[in-house]
Every structure is written in structure tokens, then in C-alpha cells.
Amino acid sequence: MFRDESEFVRWLQTHAPRGDPRLKLGIGDDAALVEVRRGHELILTTDMSIEEVHFSPRLHAPRSVGHRALARSLSDIAAMGGTPRYALVSLALSRSAPRAWVDAFYKGLLALAQAFKVSLIGGDTAVVPGPTMIDVLVAGEVPRGSALRRSGARPGELLYVSGRLGWSALGLRLLKSQPPGRTLSHVASVCTLGTSRLLLTEAACAAAAIQAHLYPQPQCALGRYLAARRLTTAMIDLSDGLSTDLNRLCEASGVGARVWTERLPHPYLEDPHDSLQLALDGGEDYQLLFTVDPRQASRLPARFRGIPLRHIGEITRAKKVVLHQATGREETLQPRGYDHFRKCKENES
């Protein structure tokens, strides 16, 4: 491990790339100092990643933990239609974590930061007797007045989602079922993926799902595109599962929604109910869920940089979220994604 905090700070300074002229003061002083572009508003968001809650050392390599910890906050900036600029990382490191864990954790985090041109400018560090906890703050920018919120959806608007749903949850399931020490090609034999519309082999599907779970890609470019062209009225990122996040968007907007199950871009497993459940409650897909005025819908491309934008439902006046099945049956869609307080109650009872 590092000898003392100054050694750690110097190590971080050499690893965190600079070069941003609006970064006045980075790691190593009491606080970081940056300039926000004229005509822009500042977006601030913070997300925790906790050992045995958000990640497990048995399943998640430290490089993935670093990537995922930053991805969560970048995805929040994407949901506002903003551009992420700066990150601060608070790391409460378990006493049992080896130095190599810290190296790989920052390697994963900084690789994603570099891909999004985000500068690591500060944070805090502690060594703790309990599990490792990470809190990542990201500061982003958005042109004044163009930020997207959860609260703008109106009845009659169309509901869209980017990319695929449920793949991260499928990846997690595969990782859990993987016998220790087996390589990825063995994973396919323990999962039942059925025929995929993508015409991938089972092994390739499994690899894609695991990749989606370990290294999710926040949709910042898409969020910025939608905000800049004023194509959407409300937006949220899918971190806790469609069932939870759609209910949040509807609650904030004071509306309801109807989702058509046959339009959901879920993985194809042998059990169709299981496939649907992954897409609805899986979480950690970090795709964008957004609403579009029907008069603007023709301006929306079918794909953005290769990512499909799918029309999966509509916004309704009735203040509840319903799932419309191919048979015509409708049922209420309850939020069943991860909720810390609900989870706590379940553990108690």
C-alpha cells in the first residue's frame, strides 16, 4: 500500500491526465478550482458504489469497479443532456484491499474518464475496517436553459428507449453462475439463451451480456444530441431498471405510461417471462428513457451512432404505469428495481 497520503496524492497526480485550460487547480490542494463556460449551467451529481451492495470482489475485477463507479455518474449527466467535465473520487478503502486493487481500480476509472474527456480533479481517501466504498462526483456543463428533466412528460407523448434492456442483469446472472476459474466459452454452456435476433452464438451473447454488465457505456453523446435538438420533453437514465425509473419519470411529470411488452429490446431466453423480467427490473443498463412530442417524432432518427432508439410506449393521463401485453391484457407495472430502503425492510422481515 502507499506509505502515506502525500505518496498517494503524488501517484494520483501522475496518473490523472490534465491539459484542460479551464482546470485552474487539480489534485493536491484543499479543493479543486475550475471555470464553467460562459452561457452554461453547472450539473452536479454523485453516486456511491459499495462492496457487496453494488459490486462483489468475487464477480467484479477492480478495473470494472472503477469503470462502473464513474459510469453511474456519467450516465446522470447524460440524462440531463450535459457534457461531463470533472470528477472527484472519494475512496474508503477496505484494509484488506491490496495495492494492486487500487492500481487496477484507478486504471478502469481513468480509462473511462479519458474516453469521455473528464479530468480527475480531487476527492478524499480513507482506509477503513469495513467494506470498500466509493463515491464519485461528476461536474458537467449544459448550455443555459437546455438541460432535460424528468418532469417534462405530457399525456399523448411517445416513450422511447435507447439500446438494449436487461443485458447487464443477464451478464450479472452469468457471472454468478460461472464456476470459478472457468473461461468465458464455458459460460455459454451454463446459460440458456435461445435464438437471438442478433444471430449471435450463445457464447457471443454471453460475452456481450457480461461486457454490458462489467463495462457499461454511458449515453452522453445521445443525451447531448437529444437536448441540443430539443427532440425530447423528459429524460431519465436507466440505472435501477425500467419499472423503477419509468415510475420515477411519471411521478415527476404527474402522468402515467403504457409500455408494450413486445417492443421491449430484451434478451431472448427460453422462458419469455424471465426475458421480460430482466428488461423490466434488471437495472444498470445505463440507457436513456425519454419522451417525444408526436409532432417531433419524425425528426428522431431510428439509430444514433449505431444505437437503436425504440418507441416502446406512450404517456397517459391516468397516473399509473401499465404493461400492455401482446394478448391485449394490461397490468400495473410496479417499481421492482433495486431500492435500498425497501431492500433493508425485506432483510428485516
Place this chain on the structure above:
Amino acid sequence: MFRDESEFVRWLQTHAPRGDPRLKLGIGDDAALVEVRRGHELILTTDMSIEEVHFSPRLHAPRSVGHRALARSLSDIAAMGGTPRYALVSLALSRSAPRAWVDAFYKGLLALAQAFKVSLIGGDTAVVPGPTMIDVLVAGEVPRGSALRRSGARPGELLYVSGRLGWSALGLRLLKSQPPGRTLSHVASVCTLGTSRLLLTEAACAAAAIQAHLYPQPQCALGRYLAARRLTTAMIDLSDGLSTDLNRLCEASGVGARVWTERLPHPYLEDPHDSLQLALDGGEDYQLLFTVDPRQASRLPARFRGIPLRHIGEITRAKKVVLHQATGREETLQPRGYDHFRKCKENES
């Protein structure tokens, strides 16, 4: 505890006062949205408070935990000469913490926030199997180009400190020695405080020390005053103890320093060595340590809003920090304040 996350978010929204016209979007969306004043730079800082590292439920009431968690970050903004504006609070709450703990924690945090006109605008929450951990981010502003850094000290400059040193550490010691259930008046009988220059009784000294520990006051107004009048060349806040933080300031500036022990504003205990140790290594005083060009020294008041500004030493060319005793003897001042990595090594050996 709260039923689910939406109930918690609604509870927070009703408790977090608003009214700042530059706050565009607070708690409850994917991220917070604020405007930074024209001609100002943005200061970002984050600090963790961890159960059994930074606080202990036996010694610290939840209201004090909330106050101290925010005070740490406000003090960093003070050290830059800035004005704190917005706070984001990430709370990883131990499963065993009762609902009343959360209420009192936020009560303490929000009371300090209100006193400093800081808006709580976001954060993250989780319920965890381990100890409670809090990470507080504060965003502040400073007029462009006027932020103070650690790195501006030059040989020949004068070293100053605000307020008193070692009182927080004394307060912690008193709290630890206090038999459970005893009131404050009993504390005085278990401590040996000797004659205080303030002519306080022992009981009053003890109460003041405990107050300094549980409810420290960040020196934001002083920091802003010094920065606005360009009275100082370098500044740092005293969070980890004078010995550690002065070494940090000197390292950042590429200089050394000489501190005169008889000028240190320490508590007066029976053992003078013990008194001095508290002032040098105690930490958590959240006073400001700063350097002044000798030609500017006459412009510096002896007190700012009742807080003494004391000339305790000088900046030297030799790159080490020495302690000059009344006898004329000099010794190197090693950083002996709290260091997480060093602490970890000590526990291992």
C-alpha cells in the same frame, strides 16, 4: 426507517430550504443544476466521515456527526478564500442506524448549511451492512483569480494562525474520559486543565473544548476577507493538525518554516508537553494557517470578528519545518496528525 427511496427524497425536499435563484434544479432529478456567477470560478471539494474512523456513536451525537461532516468541506472552501454555495450528501447508512439517527444527522447538517447559506441540492443514499459512511461535496465560488492556494509561500514571509489550536483534540479526550450518562459538570473533575489565560473555570474550559470538537466553526468569512484584500500568499485549513498541515503547505510551496512554541495558542494543561502536543498534532480545529508578506503585515488586524490572528512563525528557505522552543533549542516538526495510510501500516505492524 423510510419506506422507500421516494419517501426519503420527499422528506429531504421538505427539509432542505431553497430560495436561491441560481439553483435551477435541486434534489429529486438525475442531477442538480446550478448557475455559477459571472466572473467567478468554481471550487469543488469532497470529504468523507466514517463511523469508527472520523466519529463514534458512543461519543458523537448524530446532530454533531451531521455538523462535522459538512464543516470539513466548508473549511476547505474557507482555505481557498471562497464562498460555499451548494452541498451534495452521499449517505451509506448502517442497517443498524435508527430513523431518529437520520433525522438528527440531517438536522445538524442543515442547521450549519443554513448558517452558511448553503443549499443541499443532491446526493446519494444506500443502506449498508457495514459502518455508516458519509461523503459531503461542497461547491463554492471565488472571484476569478483570487483563490488562495497552498503553494504561494515564500522565504521571509510571516506565518499566522487564526483562533485556538488543540481544543478540538482536548474536547475529544474529555468526551472519551467522560463516564457514560454523566453531565458536563462532571467532566471538569476528570480533566486537569490548569490555569487558563482566558480565566475560565475548569468546567467552562471543558465545555468550550467539547463544543469546539462537536460543533467546529469553519472560517469562511475570514478566508474570504484575507483573499479579497490580498493579505496572504498561501493558505491551508487545519484539519489534520498543525504538524501535518504546515508540512503540506511547505511542501506545496517548496519552502520550510520555523514555528515558535511559546506563541502557539494551545490549551493550558498541567503537563506543558501535553499542551503543546495537542496544538501540534490534535487536528480538527478547522482554523486557517496562512502566510503574509512582511510588508503587508501592518494591514492585518489583530482580530477578525473576535477571532485572534496570531503570528506564530516564519517561512524559511531550508526545506524543513522546525519547532523553535523558548530555550532556543530547535527540533524538526514531523507530521504526526492523522494519516490513513500511515495508520493502516501501524495497525499491520
